[in-house]
Amino acid sequence: MSLGAPARSLRRPSFPWRPSTRFAWASLLGAGLVAAPLIALALTALSPEAAQIWPHLATNVIPRALGDTLLLLLGVGAVCAVIGVATAWLVTQYDFPGRRAFEWLLVLPLAMPTYITAYIYVEFLGFQGPFQTGLRALTGWRSLRDYWFPDPRNLVGAIVIMALVLYPYVYLSVRALFGLQGAAMVEAARTLGASRRRLFWRIGLPMARPALAAGLTLALLETLNDVGATEYLGVRSLTLSIYTTWVNRGSLPGAAQIACVMLVMVVGLILIEKHLRGQRRFALSVRQPRPVGRIRLTGRAAFSAALICALPVLFGALLPIGFLLGEVLSRGLLEQIDAALLRNLANALLLASLASGLVVALGLAIVAASRLGREAWLPALARIASLGYAVPGTVLALGLLVPLAALDNRLADAAQTWLGVNPGLLLIGSGAALVIAYTVRFLSIAIAGIESGLARVSPRIDDAARLLGAGAPELLRRVHWPLMRPAIAAAALLVFVDCLKELPATLLLRPLNLDTLATIVYGHASRGSFEDGALASLLIVLAGLYPAIILARAGGKPA
Structure with missing residues (x-):
């Protein structure tokens, strides 16, 4: 048998009840973790108690929440598409002052959680904020009777603020595809007299449509997941309706019904993205494509390109970070570094570290099962396990509550x-429920990152190792692990930062005696004193800056 033969031909025959790889359990566990909360959610929404609540929700709650959510998605999607595509086209096709810096600076808003950015802009643009205060100092105006100023706490403000944070998903996806376009196609169009505008509309944008659809889907899923920004900006979204129905009104079945409506919207987004991806397909040469020669811009054109790239960076990252630094220094908030803050910081770091380790270990086992196993259902289970990122945090928390509470009760009874002792709520009361929620939600990041790293390892290496007598665990430990360490480290870093920023699931599943940085920020904002939480906000942002820069320099697409 040649070394070029497929790896599966060297595997031992397996029986239907015995999978061909011992890592199959990981695929079953990952798919079960994602499917269990969704099944529990559906059962709760179909309970007899829920049937009495549905008429009220269908008449008074869901229509408005659904309308506001659709408008929010349309607005955020449109603004993200414009900013992301325009900036990606400029940095890949043209050469102008600052282009190399803008390539990675444009990704920095990914470090800003949407809820923190919303709090910052409300404070910054408020009547007592720096902007209006400076405006009155320059003009002599004294009150709002003397002038008009837009209020960011509305649907339009939410669209603009959230898009300033989420456009990098589109930028990274589209920039990666623009960078893969061969020089021959673009230069042929230029030779035939295609103008810059025609080149963009007839070649660049059609080729980028699959990447645009993927980036927009990620941005819109993050929009659906948000609860802090929409609540603070006065947008009655489906996510906020789930939260208020459950927490404020104490109606778990009602919240489950709204969550099921939201899941239908999520499925619709995924189907639309798949449809847009499948409409047009483009193939690149098997050879390494020659990079496109960038057109050098000068004068007014160069200034315009630099300005277009600078504005999203300024308003999406630099201004919010500068505001937080100013608040921390001017208010002397460094004195808040006490035992309470350090304890909350330790809680956030511990939860994020545990979840990151569990996510990476489970993701590695799932990818290994798909690679080493020969059963057709293993890749299918891996795809199911990757759906957790598409489930908003509020929906996930709601679905996990029922099975985790039932398991807690079983453990307490046992x-x-x-033992003759009652341990109470072991999972929900200890924070373990939060780790499980983080694992379910961010498992897809680890799977996608590890799969991309493993794809670079030729199957012939697996064949050679097996011919030398290496089993699956040894193959994973001695061959795959060393080659995949950069991809695994990047995935772990992204999961860690996402866990630090996650707000909806943390609010709903945390024990009463446990706070994290995200809940501290939310608590201050809810009391109308966000500036007092500027230090916690700054710590979250700083934690996300390094992964964002790494992602930008790698030129990759987020999972």
Whole structure:
């Protein structure tokens, strides 16, 4: 048998009840973790108690929330598409002052959670904020009777603020595809007399449509997941309706019904993205494409290109970070570094570290099962396990509450029977429920990152190792692991930062005696004193800056 033969031909025959790889359990566990909360959510929404609540929700709650959510998605999608595509086209096709810096600076808003950015802009643009205060100092105006100023706390403000944070998803996706376009196609169009505008509309944008659809889907899923920004900016979204129905009104079945409506919207987004991806396909040469020669811009054109790239960076990252630094220094908030803040910081770091380790370990086992196993259902289970990122945090928390509470009760009953003690709520009361929620939501990041790293390892290396007598665990430990370490490290870093920023699931599943940086920020904003939480906000942002820069310099697409 030649070394070029497929790896699966060297595997031992397996029986239907015995998978061909011992890592199959990971695929079953990952798919079960994602499917369990969704099944529990559906059962809760179909309960007899829920049937009595539905008429009220269908008449008074869902229509408005659904309308506001659709308008928010349309607005955020449109603004993200314009900013992301325009900046990606400029930095890949033209050469102008600052272009190399803008290539990675344009990704920095990914470090800003949407809810923190919303809090900052409300404070910055408010009547007592720096902008209006400076405006009155320059003009002599004294009150709002003397002038008009737009209020960011509305749907339009939410669209603009959230798009300033989420456009990098589109930028990274489209920039990666623009960078893969061969020089022959673009230069042929230029030779035939195609203008810059025609080159963009007839070649660049059609080729980027699959990447644009993927980036927009990620941005819109993040929009659906948000609860802090929409609440603070006065947008009655479906996510906020789920939160208020559950927490403020104490109606778990009602919240489950709204969550099911939201899941239908999520499925619709995924189907639309798949449809747009499948409409047009473009193939690149098997050879390494020659990079496109960038057109050098001078004068007014160069200034315009630099300005277009600078504005999203300024308003999406630099201004918010500068505002937080100013608040921390001017208010002397460094004195807040006390035992309480350090304890909350330790809580956030511990939860994020545990979740990151669990996500990476489970993701590695799932990818290994798909690679080493020969069963057709293993890749299918991996795809199911990757759906967690598409489930908003509020929906996920709602779906996990029922099975985790049932398991807690079983554990408490067993401990009472066998040990004579009642341990209480072990999962929900200890923060373990949060780790499980983070694992389910961000498992897709690890799977996508590790799959991309493993794809670079030729199957012939697996064949050679097996011929030398290496089993699956040894193959993973001695061959795959060393080659995949950069991809695994990048995935772990992204999961860690996402766990630090996650707000909806943290608010709903955390024990009463446990706070994290995100909940501290939310608590201050809810009391109308966000500036007091500027230090916690700054810590979250600083934690996200390094992964954002790494992602930008790698030129990759987020998972």
